[in-house]
Amino acid sequence: MKVSEMFMATQREIPADAEIPSHQLMLRAGLIRKAASGIYSFMPLGYRAYRKVEAVIREEMDRAGAQELIMPALLPAEAYQGSGRWEKFGPEMFRLTDRGGRSFCLGPTHEEPFTEAVRDTIRSYKQLPVTLYQIQHKYRDEKRPRFGVIRAREFVMKDAYSFDVDEAGLDVSYQKMYVAYRKIFDRFGLDYTIVDADSGAMGGSGSQEFMVKSEVGEDAICFCDECGYAANEEKAGWTRGAADNAEMLPIEKIHTPDVKTIEELCGYLNCGPEAFVKTIIYNIDGKFVAAMCRGDRDVNETKLGNLYDATEMELAAFADVEMITGAKVGFAGPVGLKQKIDIVVDPEVAGMKNFVVGACESDYHFKNVNIGRDFEADNVADITNAKEGDICPKCGKGKLGMARGVEVGHIFKLGTKYSKALDCIYLDKDGKEHNMVMGCYGIGVSRVLAAIIEQFHDDDGIIWPSIVAPYKVMVIPTKTNDEEIMGLAEKIYNDLTEKGVDVLIDDRNERPGVKFKDCDLIGIPLRITVGRRASEGIVEVKARAGADASEMTADEAVAEALKI
Ligand code: ATP
């Protein structure tokens, strides 16, 4: 391809709304173009790289025995009503109505249609196991679309679904996908971690996420250096300390005017945040719940949401908090609530004695509060985040560390959740009916592309790993009006084209500096510059990832390019 003819939209300026390197670079290098918040076009260069990502994923899926098909993205409501997810997805689902008044959605994920397809096709255990997949657009009206294609509202996912006769079969299918995922992310050269994950809205018995390590990652990962435990913060457990055996002291109401933060309260009472228990009131699908955790901890909303099988969950509005507590916001506590609401305490809180809480009265706190004597907890459950230095929940010895990651893949053991809901059964050898046992496996194809850029870039631009580079080689003639230079550049370009190498030639009448800059920005792995020594047949070769250029003959340069 000649750069002069290429539909290339590189930008010099960093767009203001692009906060992270991959998003900035995808826009600057002209890989994507924004259509609306969280909705992007892939431009020719970006689409080439995207297709290479897709090709690797497809190859490994096929190799693992999964069969590709394609489902509609526009799906009738009935498909999701049977499983209850028509309601469960809430506002994240894009919904629409046809001219006849029938409801549809744009598929956010396809468990239901795959389950229906298998239900209607397979009768006997002899036809199992089977794993099916597609690479297709998904639609989610994300609350906060951001970071370009990392959190988009229209994005491409490879989604696979396995169907087995029993749990043991599922284990085998799951393991095959696990291995395939490792191969895929290894082939991209990504630095990633596999973590235990929350199963979220999908239900099911176990799941793991593939996290690309990155400071800009939206997910926090907890890991134990002693035993290798690694889990998404949403899911990560931690070992609570021993329960306090102290005597219960008499409860005391204390005047705490103008105290707005936990730090101020600690200063006022001359104690640490560990002596305090926060009471945070949530609105979970219209029901109010008070979640209690120690003053130095945070409520884990995923864990709390799972406890209530939440569809929509948010902090209760100020007015609601004031109504429930009868006090200004900031003085909520479990004693003296004006309305009976569920109180959930973390096991750590359950082990505490004589703690401080808000008094449900403006400008007052209670001291020496105790569960069982002063209030009852409706539920004791793990509802807090682990933090750095906590004891590992697995080995009980190591300390947890924290890192950030971008989730690029997610594998789930679904079990029979969908096959029960949608009546997906097979007959065993005695003619008895059973529900199929399912797994599901997703990779964010467009997100992977961004994650690769996030890990492979420098100040000048993208540094594509060769396997996904839109073009592998750029030939740069330094002068386009010099016959010798153009002649040799074109010879190299033609040679490489004939040999099947994806090669570009920058035949624009631009200064070499401009061409080098663009070549670096779009991340082409190898640059062959044809300049002042063209008459001797000598060119300059530089790898995008390397620091130095070296001179060699044109044939040697071609040989070098073939190695990429
Ligand atoms: P997240 O926690 O990031 O929202 P998820 O748990 O909702 O992800 P899954 O439903 O497991 O994601 O989807 C499978 C894969 O699809 C994810 O691992 C991720 O790579 C990708 N993905 C999910 N949501 C988006 C999105 N909004 N934009 C781009 N890719 C996404």
Ligand code: MG
């Ligand atoms: Mg999501």
